[in-house]
Amino acid sequence: LAGVSPHYRSEPKTVGGSLFRIQRDTRFANDKSPYKSWQGARLFHARGRQVPAPSFYLHLQAGKCFVGAGLWHPDSATLRRLRKFILDNPGSWQAAAHASTFRKRFDLDDSEMLTRMPRGFPDDFEFASDLKRKNFVALR
Incomplete structure (x- = not known):
């Protein structure tokens, strides 16, 4: 990622950081298992909170891994x-x-x-x- 731009980084904060939480929202789901079977991480531009900027996403799941890059739901x-x-x-x-x-x-x-x-x-x-x-x- 540093080869793409030195301005992209991961945020190690436990809330609002790069890693998505592992708990599922089971309030309206038929499947009440408490944990997700996948892990996701978002890597974003240092100024991404001030200006719209593309981000990177890494999804790890058995048989369904992928990476994504770009603007997801831009304003x-x-x-x-x-x-x-x-x-x-x-x-x-x-x-x-x-x-x-x-x-x-x-x-x-x-x-x-x-x-x-x-x-x-x-x-x-x-x-x-x-x-x-x-x-x-x-x-x-």
Whole structure:
């Protein structure tokens, strides 16, 4: 991670730190087992609490390990700026997110998408499906 940027770090605090808690919220679950069968950690930018910044996520689970990087549930203003950047720089977006070297190693998260184009964006844009994303996360 230090090779990506010296500004990314883990936070060792027990509450609000990088490691997710191991206890499950069983209040509304049919499965009342008290502990999770996986462990997750979030590694974030040093200024991530002051400005929107991508973060890294590590998920460890038997048979289901993965890493993720990007913006998960960004606020409306950040999401609009991302979409505007893609619209204004389709060549850069193509080179970054749709390059064959990138796509061989990573998938873009498709778990949450808008059904229609966001207001103010053209329906016939070549990366319309990317503008409909709610999260901008690469997974492996």
